[in-house]
Amino acid sequence: xxxxxxxxxxxxxxxxxxxxxxxxxxxxxxxxxxxxxxxxxxxxxxxxxxxxxxxxxxxxxxxxxxxxxxxxxxxxxxxxxxxxxxxxxxxxxxxxxxxxxxxxxxxxxxxxxxxxxxxxxxxxxxxxxxxxxxxxxxxxxxxxxxxxxxxxxxxxxxxxxxxxxxxxxxxxxxxxxxxxxxxxxxxxxxxxxxxxxx
Numbered sequence: 001x002x003x004x005x006x007x008x009x010x011x012x013x014x015x016x017x018x019x020x021x022x023x024x025x026x027x028x029x030x031x032x033x034x035x036x037x038x039x040x041x042x043x044x045x046x047x048x049x050x051x052x053x054x055x056x057x058x059x060x061x062x063x064x065x066x067x068x069x070x071x072x073x074x075x076x077x078x079x080x081x082x083x084x085x086x087x088x089x090x091x092x093x094x095x096x097x098x099x100x101x102x103x104x105x106x107x108x109x110x111x112x113x114x115x116x117x118x119x120x121x122x123x124x125x126x127x128x129x130x131x132x133x134x135x136x137x138x139x140x141x142x143x144x145x146x147x148x149x150x151x152x153x154x155x156x157x158x159x160x161x162x163x164x165x166x167x168x169x170x171x172x173x174x175x176x177x178x179x180x181x182x183x184x185x186x187x188x189x190x191x192x193x194x195x196x197x198x
Contacts, residue, residue, distance in 0.1 A: 072101070072139030074184035076177075078160060080132045081194040084172060088131065093171065094163030095193070097135040100124045101142050101181065102157070103150030113149045120149050128163055134188075153180040160191050171195060 076097050080088065088095070101122035105114045115121050123141035147154065160174040174193035177184070 070139040071185055072137075072142045072154070072181055074137055074139075074156070074181070075188045076127075076135040076137070076158060076160070077188050077190050078129060078132050078135065078174075079190070079192045081192070081198060083198050084193055084195045085132065087171060087195055088162065091166035091171075093166045095129040095131065095172070096161050096163050097127045097129065097191075098124070098159045098161075099126075099137050100157040100159075101154060103147070103154045104152055105149055106151040109149055113146075120146050122146055122150075122154055153182055155179065156181045156184055158184075158189060158191070160193055173198065 076099075078095055078097060080095075087093070101124065102117075102119040103122060105118070105120050113120060121143075123143050125137060125141045127135040127137065129135055142154075155178065158177040160172065162171040164170065172193040173196045175191045177189050177191065
């Protein structure tokens with residue numbers, strides 16, 4: 001074979017290899033997978049909370065649970081007669097438990113220290129119940145500065161009456177408590193209510 005023939009044979013071989021390479025399918029291009037959303041971004045995922053934290057405990061009255069170490073904290077247990085319970089439930093009426101903290105003023109103090117009743121006002125708080133049950137007073141309303149003007153033990157006056165949502169008049173005839181706060185703190189106060197005129 002002369003030189004021209006060998007040259008033609010070489011060119012044919014090169015073209016054959018090129019055509020063979022073009023006939024092979026191209027390797028697929030890698031497509032990065034879409035990142036999965038983290039738990040913090042998933043719609044509808046519950047919010048995370050700090051480890052060890054729990055919701056604050058509350059009582060039926062909605063007040064924070066009483067601190068036994070607070071000498072001004074106490075609990076009132078309200079019970080109802082069957083007639084009173086039925087009347088309140090029918091009228092969707094509530095029960096108000098009102099506590100008035102006060103003290104007897106020490107002798108020789110200025111008149112401005114005492115209120116119109118001649119008492120040193122220490123604070124007051126109302127708790128509304130949806131029915132018979134516990135009203136927990138945590139003592140946070142007691143003003144500590146006026147305690148210096150009080151002679152003897154601070155006192156508490158507790159009254160219970162209907163919430164007056166369904167009627168302008170009080171519907172309940174309830175027991176009454178007025179004594180040293182330390183007595184109320186030592187043991188729950190039981191107050192029973194019936195209907196007025198029952």
